[in-house]
Amino acid sequence: EADIYQTPRYLVIGTGKKITLECSQTMGHDKMYWYQQDPGMELHLIHYSYGVNSTEKGDLSSESTVSRIRTEHFPLTLESARPSHTSQYLCASVGASTDTQYFGPGTRLTVL
């Protein structure tokens, strides 16, 4: 399995604040993904990356942005958080030889 880290695990923040959710993996995986998930609901892909300097939007429209400057790091940023952004955000990665997505522990975001 891959080692994927997400910080913070929990975040409570006020409306209008800028936040960055961190995702890092130590396996050298090229492909990385961000999902948004409301409690008990299915996952929705919001961003993905095939490698350094590659980022694409997913199926679910999101006001967040991502960057991929280093292979191991795929941060997600919200410029101005709103209560509608309250959700869990899950990061995943895939290696060239695995064809399996492995997930980080997630960040639970609450915007007041």
Place this chain on the structure above:
Amino acid sequence: AQTVTQSQPEMSVQEAETVTLSCTYDTSENNYYLFWYKQPPSRQMILVIRQEAYKQQNATENRFSVNFQKAAKSFSLKISDSQLGDTAMYFCAFMTNNAGNMLTFGGGTRLMVKP
């Protein structure tokens, strides 16, 4: 486009008994992968089992096994000797054999293991 359907929103099973979770999918692809992920109350997504479509043999991981019926596009998960720690949401997922490795998820089944 691929779709994944889990028709059982909630299920329960007594500890030590066996339970089967259903999953069907729709695709025109011939080469693909199927997965079951488990999401306990901690909400981390944990890989349970994986099946390559080209393999006829059903995958098995300890107490977890699948019944893969390619023609019927069915991929059920059987949990034997259920344990309290198996209580979780279970998601079935589909991945095409292309460069993107994108996953399509089902809506999930909430499994409760009762003592």
